[in-house]
Amino acid sequence: MGTTRRRGGDGGMEENTMAILDTSCFSKSTQHIADDRLSFLEAVRSGFLVPENAPAPTNKIYKEIFQILRVENSLYLIMSSYQLLLEFDKRFPQVYLSTVKKSESSSPSSLPFNELVVVEEAWSPFSFGTDVSPSEKEDHDKTSGSLDPIAFNLLIQDIIKVPDEANTEVQDTKPLRNMLLFQYLVSFLEGDFVTRNLSFKENSDWITLRESFLNMILVSRKIIYKGLIKDCLSAMCQLYQFSMDCSHDLRPQKTESTEVTEKCHTDLAIALPEVVKRTCVSVQKFLLMIIELDSSKKLADMEGWTTRADGVRTPAMEIIMDELTYDKDLLFPFFQALDKQPKLKLDMIVQYFQKYIPKTSVRTRRSSDSTSNSTFGGVLKSFSNGNNTKGIIKKMSTEVAQLLLAHAFQAYISLPSQDSSESKEDDNDDNSLPDVCNHMISAFTCLKKTDGRMVVLPFGKEALFTAAIMLSGNSGV
Template identity: 50%
Template sequence: MARSSRRSNITGMEENTLAILESTEAKDSQDANDDRIAFLEAVQAASIIPENGTAPTCKMYEAVFQILRIGTSLELMMSSYELLNELDKRFPRVYVSEASSDGSHELVVVDEAWSPFFLGSNVACSERKAGGEISSGPLDFSCFTLLIQELVEVANGTKVKAIDTKHLRNMLLFQYLVSLLEGDFIPRNIVYEETINWALLRESLLNMLLGSRRTNYKSLMKDCLSILCCLCPAHTGVISGHGCPENSFRKPSEDCNTPLVFALLEVGKSSCIAMQKLLIMIMKLDISKKKADMQGLTTRADGVRTPLMDIILDELTYDRDMLSPFLQVFSEPKWKLEIVVQYFLKYTTTKPSVCTRRSNSPKDDATFKGVLNCFSNSISTKNIMKKISTDIVQLLLAHAFQAHLSMSYQYNEGISDSKEEMRDSSLVEICKNIICAFNSLRRTNGKVEILPIGKEALFTAATILSTNS
């Protein structure tokens, strides 16, 4: 199909977009849903299927997004969500150009590209519809906060009376917005690391979201942590408590909407992954901002924000019931290991570098090796156990060991470049040290009972040592 013909089709579709939007707002009949499905299929046929498809207009983008935000059928929600992601991959708003002859990259920002956020708009999404749903009006950063608050209610099991498509829709909306933030942030951060041009990240959607006056940053981050730790267990409770018992997956009851049940389970898991991506992006932004600040590239207009790492550590410290769920759900090994190391450093009265004579470099202080060295003698082990319970020490050590193993595997398989983290200690050395740490716990407290996760870590370490002996 010629480009002019494709553009003509896009123009014709755009003329019907306002009618689609009005139908989406006013009706919820099967005919209206059929029209919306047909519209989504037409956009896909014009923009995704052809090798040189034409990007949808802003009105068409808005129509697809509107269908996701108020759709009530499983087909509509999933189709609009998948189409938005396909469009973002095909027509990115922000991307890195091909490397030039000197190996450098440039950031390309498509200024006229559609965005679901109304940046700088005076229209606030500060009110909810009757029944607690987020308004379907313009989406500003306060809408993101309201969306997180609704997800907290689902995760905590509050205001959840039945399996509802609203919960699925909110999780899909959240996942899409995180994907949008990621698509905007990652290219900017790549070029920033090459150029140290802080303006690239200052103008990122993520930085503007966190620094917006409509965003209560600390409260938002605490809600995000709560969702991460509670979302999956909450979905199990919702399903088992409202007409769909756990064994209904084998024999679905007649009263149970089985497709919706499975969709909620899968989308709940993927929402946890999306939340982890969001938190990691924020921690990366914090590191980049700190680097820019040290070089005098930030201004008063950039404001001061508590690093997310500090908020995470404070929450895990003061709410230890959150610690185990967080470590089980948060799976990215590099950041997980860093969180555990920093947790230990909050409680070590002396630096790890002076715990043993071997640790004579300040660089060892903030490494897993440095933490393990603190368990190399009974005095330092006893000092740690006075401040951290034995069970929590075991939990932290075991999860940190799992993270280190994952990083070692990724590095050996070439999946990621973990050279910086892996170079200071071999896997064999870490295995010896983890066994030494657990033995030190036993010697210091003869009544200590090794937890299952600790036994698993010891067994894995011993297996690795026997294989490499």
């Protein structure tokens, strides 16, 4: 574990800003409370972000900003509190890496290294270990200023309902508020996990990663881990499909409502589509972090750094593959939603195909079937064999096969070669760009020969056209 540092605060500034939220006068109107909250947010921004050397906000101030984000109905206050929390996390990170020189360290290495610094008693939007009854939970959540794993999972389930809630005639800020709250929580988890994971890779200290907020959520006995992953899949697909349907005008029809109310509804309708898209991306980030954590935990297990206390957890990738296998309705919305994550998309499609590519009945020491299909080039080569192709489409249908191939090819050409094991420039294997393009065309040809009634879908035609253009423009082919 790296060093810890206590975060200081300005007691006088806290007292002055918190006084703005004095709610002892119960006769205050909703508008007066909203005005006080707005004044509070402006005072906090002026006191802690504008000055160059301002101290970090205290936990009480963080808690109040977070509560405004969680309970406010005003679109402006929701957006303001959300943005303020993001700016604070960027300016005053909870964990960070500090470069330690030889003179400052007892390490025998002559090279400087990055040490993880954890801010002691820093505020967090998550709480762990508090046991409350279901009847007390709502009141506890409102007063604690933080969410436990159950509340986080319930938030994801609420996000699944966003398309239904947004399509009702009653305009409500709750769907947008829930999505922005989730976006912030994922951003917080990302800042904590990514930093700790980098430290783990550099210093081989599993404990730092075990204590990440992401890991503590996943190992919590309060939630059903597999259910959490399934909820994320549903939320991701629902949001993606809804974002595709948001091209129409969501603004309400002219009514006899007041001009202020009408403007609020219009602003909400305009903001909703973009917030939906960003929330879909946040769900993807959350799943990707879990997959990366699984990878790091697997390495820690192999090196003997874990203990019994770490437990055993089914890798998220396996759960996702099983869900996509048994629920075909999730298949295409899921991969379409991964357009911004080409590496993850390609890896998952390759794994999906591996479930259906026939295995050889006899294997020798020289047999490489177990590894040849682990890359996109290897998957494409499997379609060069008529019997293999027949076996694949018998299990998944011609339509599914060609759409998955097209999605995988789209992801492949979107990848920077240095970020993927699917090297586009390695001419010694089947994953070079010319070879993949050739095998892509051959795979569709073999599909057509195997299934004489096959009609190449528009997305498949687009992929084939792209492959042909790339081949014609490659002077080395």
